[in-house]
Amino acid sequence: MNEKPLSKRQQEILQFTRGYMEENGRPPTIREIGKAVKINSTSVVNYNLGKLEEKGYLSRDHDVSRGLRLTDKAAEVANGVGHALNKAAEAVRDVVQDFVRVPVWGDIGASASPLPTFGDFNLLARDEENDVIVPTNMLKGKPDQLYALRVRGDSMIDAMVNDGDTVIMQPQYEARNGEMVAVYLKDDTSATLKRFYAEDGRVRLQPANPTLKPIYVDPEEVRIQGKVVLVIRQPN
Amino acid sequence: MNEKPLSKRQQEILQFTRGYMEENGRPPTIREIGKAVKINSTSVVNYNLGKLEEKGYLSRDHDVSRGLRLTDKAAEVANGVGHALNKAAEAVRDVVQDFVRVPVWGDIGASASPLPTFGDFNLLARDEENDVIVPTNMLKGKPDQLYALRVRGDSMIDAMVNDGDTVIMQPQYEARNGEMVAVYLKDDTSATLKRFYAEDGRVRLQPANPTLKPIYVDPEEVRIQGKVVLVIRQPN
DNA sequence: GTATAACACGAACACTTGTTCGCTGTCAAG
DNA sequence: CTTGACAGCGAACAAGTGTTCGTGTTATAC
Numbered sequence: 290m291n292e293k294p295l296s297k298r299q300q301e302i303l304q305f306t307r308g309y310m311e312e313n314g315r316p317p318t319i320r321e322i323g324k325a326v327k328i329n330s331t332s333v334v335n336y337n338l339g340k341l342e343e344k345g346y347l348s349r350d351h352d353v354s355r356g357l358r359l360t361d362k363a364a365e366v367a368n369g370v371g372h373a374l375n376k377a378a379e380a381v382r383d384v385v386q387d388f389v390r391v392p393v394w395g396d397i398g399a400s401a402s403p404l405p406t407f408g409d410f411n412l413l414a415r416d417e418e419n420d421v422i423v424p425t426n427m428l429k430g431k432p433d434q435l436y437a438l439r440v441r442g443d444s445m446i447d448a449m450v451n452d453g454d455t456v457i458m459q460p461q462y463e464a465r466n467g468e469m470v471a472v473y474l475k476d477d478t479s480a481t482l483k484r485f486y487a488e489d490g491r492v493r494l495q496p497a498n499p500t501l502k503p504i505y506v507d508p509e510e511v512r513i514q515g516k517v518v519l520v521i522r523q524p525n
Numbered sequence: 526m527n528e529k530p531l532s533k534r535q536q537e538i539l540q541f542t543r544g545y546m547e548e549n550g551r552p553p554t555i556r557e558i559g560k561a562v563k564i565n566s567t568s569v570v571n572y573n574l575g576k577l578e579e580k581g582y583l584s585r586d587h588d589v590s591r592g593l594r595l596t597d598k599a600a601e602v603a604n605g606v607g608h609a610l611n612k613a614a615e616a617v618r619d620v621v622q623d624f625v626r627v628p629v630w631g632d633i634g635a636s637a638s639p640l641p642t643f644g645d646f647n648l649l650a651r652d653e654e655n656d657v658i659v660p661t662n663m664l665k666g667k668p669d670q671l672y673a674l675r676v677r678g679d680s681m682i683d684a685m686v687n688d689g690d691t692v693i694m695q696p697q698y699e700a701r702n703g704e705m706v707a708v709y710l711k712d713d714t715s716a717t718l719k720r721f722y723a724e725d726g727r728v729r730l731q732p733a734n735p736t737l738k739p740i741y742v743d744p745e746e747v748r749i750q751g752k753v754v755l756v757i758r759q760p761n
Numbered sequence: 762g763t764a765t766a767a768c769a770c771g772a773a774c775a776c777t778t779g780t781t782c783g784c785t786g787t788c789a790a791g
Numbered sequence: 792c793t794t795g796a797c798a799g800c801g802a803a804c805a806a807g808t809g810t811t812c813g814t815g816t817t818a819t820a821c
Contacts, residue, residue: 315551315591330770354590354808355551424658443735449685469760497687499679520758524705554778566800590778
C-alpha cells in the first residue's frame with residue numbers, strides 16, 4: 290500500500306522515543322516528547338502520536354501513563370524474552386504445577402540400601418533424567434519430600450508389591466492407624482511395607498495381602514522410616 | 526555484608542515487576558503492583574518498594590509515573606529464578622507432550638461388569654474429569670486404546686492387585702508368553718489377571734504372586750480380553 | 762478564489778499515579 | 792510488660808499525565 294511518509298517532526302518523535310526507552314527503561318510521557326522535539330502543546334504531540342499509530346509505527350495503551358509501544362516496524366526495543374515466548378513459558382508454568390518430579394533414591398528389597406531420612410534427603414545426588422513424573426492428584430503428601438524406590442526381589446510380596454514395581458515414599462517416623470509404612474524391625478537390615486496399627490500397647494503390622502496374618506511387635510522394636518504414597522507397576 | 530533477606534511479599538513484588546516489564550515494555554504502577562500481590566493499600570506497596578530500594582534491588586525516580594528501575598542485583602535474583610524455572614519448564618514441556626488421559630471404564634473384581642471389546646470402546650461415555658493422567662513413558666501400547674479399571678474386592682490378590690488399585694488395560698485378544706492379561710475362564714463371569722504362557726497345546730496361567738501355583742487350561746477355555754499395561758496403588 | 766486537509770496552538774479538564782498521614786496489629790527483644 | 796521494628800490499612804492529597812475543545816495557519820486540490 291502506498292502510504293504517506295513521516296513528517297520530519299514524526300521522525301524526531303520516533304527517534305527520541307527509542308532513545309528514551311533504551312536509556313530510561315520506560316516510555317516517555319507526552320510532555321517529555323514535546324519538550325524534546327520542541328512542541329509546546331500536548332495536543333500537538335497527541336495528534337502526531339495518533340498519526341504514527343495510524344501508520345503502524347507505534348501502538349498506544351489509552352488512559353494509562355507512558356502507554357506508548359514501538360512496533361516491529363519502528364524497530365522493536367529488545368527487552369528480554371519476546372511476548373510470545375513469555376506466554377508459552379507461562380502456559381507451561383501452569384502445567385508444571387500439576388506434575389511432580391520424584392527423585393529415585395534407589396532400591397528396596399532384601400539386599401537394598403537403607404531408606405533415607407530427612408538429613409539424607411538434601412544430599413540426594415539428583416539425576417533428573419531418572420525422576421519419576423507423577424500427576425499431583427495421584428499424590429498425598431509434600432511433593433518436595435517424596436522419593437521413589439525400585440523394588441528388587443520377591444521379599445515384598447506380602448505387601449502386594451512385586452519385583453520391578455516403583456514405590457513412592459515420604460519420610461515419616463510416626464504413623465496413623467491404617468497407613469502403609471516402611472518399617473525396620475528390630476535388627477533387620479531391610480525394610481518391610483505394612484499397614485500400621487497401634488493396639489493395646491503393642492503394634493500390629495498388617496500385610497497388604499488380606500489372606501496373610503499380621504505380626505505383633507513391641508513399639509520399641511519398630512522403626513518407621515516412611516509412608517507409602519503410591520505404588521506403580523508396569524507388568525509388561 | 527550481612528543483610529536481611531527479602532520477605533515473601535518483596536520477592537513477589539520483584540518477580541511481578543520483572544515479568545510486567547518484559548511483557549509491557551514499561552514498569553508497573555504502585556497500584557498495579559498492589560493488585561498483583563494482593564496489597565490493598567498504595568502506602569504498603571510504597572513501603573515495600575522503599576525496603577527493596579534500601580536493600581539495593583531497585584531504584585526509584587521520585588515524582589514521576591512508573592519510576593521504578595530494577596538493578597543488576599534484582600536481575601541476578603530474577604534471572605536465577607527465571608533461569609531455573611525456564612529450564613524446569615522446558616524439561617517438563619518435553620515430557621508433558623507425553624502424557625495420556627486414560628478413561629475410566631468401571632470396576633474390575635468379582636462382581637464387576639464385563640470388560641470392553643473394541644466395539645464397546647467407542648461407546649465409552651467419557652467423563653474427562655475422572656480420567657487417569659499417566660506419563661507415556663510409564664506405558665506401553667496404543668495410548669488411544671487404553672482404559673482404566675478400579676479394583677473392587679479381594680478377588681485379585683493372586684494377581685498382586687488390591688482392592689482400590691487402578692489397572693490400566695489395553696484391549697487385546699491374543700497374548701504373548703509372559704504378558705499379564707485379563708482373561709475369562711470357561712463360564713466364569715468375572716475376569717482374572719494372570720501371566721499367560723502357551724505350552725504343549727495347553728495354556729498355563731501364572732499368578733503374579735510367585736509363591737502361588739499356576740493353573741493349566743485348554744486354549745478353548747480361555748478368552749483373553751486385554752493386556753495389563755499399568756497398575757497404580759494409593760495405599761494411604 | 763474557495764474548500765479541505767494537515768499541522769499547529771493554549772487552555773481546561775479528567776483521570777492516573779505517587780506521596781503522606783494517622784492508625785492498627787503482630788512479633789521479637791529487653 | 793514495654794518498646795521498637797515490621798507490615799498492613801484507608802483516606803486524602805499533590806502532582807503527573809493523557810484527553811478534549813475551540814481556534815488559527817499553511818499547503819494542496821479543484
